[in-house]
Amino acid sequence: MCVDRAMSGGWRPSFASVAIVLALTGCDAAPEAWDTRLAAVEADVVALAQRVTDVEALFQRIADVEAGVADALASVESLAGTVESLAATVAALPGGADACPDEMVRVGEFCIDRWKASVWDEPDCAGTSYGLDRPDFPDTFPASGDWTAPLYACSVEGVVPAGNVTWFQASQACALSGKSLCTNAQWQTAVAGTPSAESDCALSTGAPVETGSFPACVSRWGTHDQVGIRWEWTADWSSGGAAWMTAADGDSGRQTPWPESYGDGVDYTLNVNGEAMGAGSMMPGLPSAMIRGGDYSTGAEGGSFAMSRARGPSHLAPYIGFRCCSVP
Numbered sequence: 001m002c003v004d005r006a007m008s009g010g011w012r013p014s015f016a017s018v019a020i021v022l023a024l025t026g027c028d029a030a031p032e033a034w035d036t037r038l039a040a041v042e043a044d045v046v047a048l049a050q051r052v053t054d055v056e057a058l059f060q061r062i063a064d065v066e067a068g069v070a071d072a073l074a075s076v077e078s079l080a081g082t083v084e085s086l087a088a089t090v091a092a093l094p095g096g097a098d099a100c101p102d103e104m105v106r107v108g109e110f111c112i113d114r115w116k117a118s119v120w121d122e123p124d125c126a127g128t129s130y131g132l133d134r135p136d137f138p139d140t141f142p143a144s145g146d147w148t149a150p151l152y153a154c155s156v157e158g159v160v161p162a163g164n165v166t167w168f169q170a171s172q173a174c175a176l177s178g179k180s181l182c183t184n185a186q187w188q189t190a191v192a193g194t195p196s197a198e199s200d201c202a203l204s205t206g207a208p209v210e211t212g213s214f215p216a217c218v219s220r221w222g223t224h225d226q227v228g229i230r231w232e233w234t235a236d237w238s239s240g241g242a243a244w245m246t247a248a249d250g251d252s253g254r255q256t257p258w259p260e261s262y263g264d265g266v267d268y269t270l271n272v273n274g275e276a277m278g279a280g281s282m283m284p285g286l287p288s289a290m291i292r293g294g295d296y297s298t299g300a301e302g303g304s305f306a307m308s309r310a311r312g313p314s315h316l317a318p319y320i321g322f323r324c325c326s327v328p
């Protein structure tokens with residue numbers, strides 16, 4: 001059919017081109033049939049043009065969708081970056097994930113050992129544990145802290161923690177484990193909520209016991225045995241008083257200055273106005289290093305407010321141990 005030939009091929013027809021093609025192809029239909037057929041062709045052309053317009057619109061919609069998908073992908077990528085950044089921020093916050101090693105707990109901006117320190121000759125807390133019942137530290141780890149072979153402070157449950165250790169040895173053992181002695185402020189902050197009674201913590205066992213032996217002796221933050229077993233050296237040095245406090249000042253210089261609502265109200269302080277005890281004797285002019293918490297025979301006067309400034313950093317005794325802190 002003439003019209004079919006005219007419409008064949010891929011080009012887009014117009015009324016003029018259809019008329020020219022019809023003339024050139026020499027169609028010889030009768031005039032009355034011509035009008036009818038021309039009307040039909042016009043209708044076909046209009047329909048075809050509409051379909052072309054529809055296809056163009058479809059292509060535009062596809063392009064729009066593609067642009068929308070690209071925008072969405074960019075948004076997802078940006079969001080992923082934001083989430084990653086937010087996760088890092090959260091991890092760095094106090095209490096954030098992975099902020100402290102497993103053997104420590106997070107308290108505000110610092111980490112503190114869960115358990116009172118034991119001192120080992122292997123960095124993974126293996127080998128020999130020192131200072132349990134006597135000052136048996138090797139010559140390579142002397143009282144002065146001037147070590148030639150390292151020892152390591154570990155936070156371990158279920159072992160007797162170290163005593164018989166000077167402040168200098170305690171400080172070095174913490175440092176060799178990548179930590180430091182806790183400051184008095186850190187110690188006091190972390191101990192919050194620890195019970196202060198003899199029945200709750202190792203304050204009247206007569207000898208050191210293993211860490212964790214008194215399950216109730218735990219602070220609100222999760223530290224164990226800050227009260228009892230052995231006093232703990234803190235990093236802080238200070239002066240003693242002008243003179244050693246005598247029995248006239250209280251029970252051998254002990255005072256119980258805390259309000260009733262602090263611990264059990266009888267936690268004692270020692271020599272807050274006096275001299276400090278050195279290696280075996282009272283030494284005028286020797287600074288004290290503060291010890292906290294109380295030991296296996298302090299009794300009810302030990303507790304989360306118990307403190308003594310009666311021991312110089314060079315003192316060592318079975319009733320003094322330590323624990324370590326760090327800032328991540």
Ligand SMILES: [Ca+2]
Nearest residue numbers: 196300302303
């Ligand atoms: Ca107490």
